[in-house]
Amino acid sequence: MAAAPEVRVNGALGGLPVGAVDAAVRGVLRGERRRATVHVTFVGKHTMRALNARYLGHRGATDVLSFPLLQPDGAVTGDVYICRYAAARNAREHGVPVRHELLRLVIHGTLHVLGWDHPDGASRLQSAMWRRQEQYLAALT
Helix, strand or coil, X not given: CCCCCCCCCCCCCCCCCHHHHHHXXXXXXXXXXXXXXXXXXXXXXXXXXXXXXXXXXXXXXXXXXXXXXXXXXXXXXEEEEEEHHHHHHHHHHHCCCHHHHHHHHHHHHHHHHCCCCCCCXXXXXXCHHHHHHHHHHHHHC
């Protein structure tokens, strides 16, 4: 059974209730049959830009960053940082509600914490991780 995720919130969620974040994380953990503690923190573009530069050496504010940490018992603890600004930009570009995009990023970040990965660029949309992410998102929306 998956450990209950903890949800940390930094700033406004852009209209996304904490319960929706919790349900998204729990849904992924249940679906993946994994135990994990996942902390989700919502940040602004300046904080995300600083995190992206410090940990990945990239410029600009990305939409989501995940940091997994494997525990001695095999469980995973992870931090997921989501940029509300980048989520809103993505939502406009793809013609979806911001709530929908925020949930996608929660799921995406949680999958990264659990060890899933995808290629960079447009080919990520065809990856197994992306397909899995979209299945979880469809179950929530």
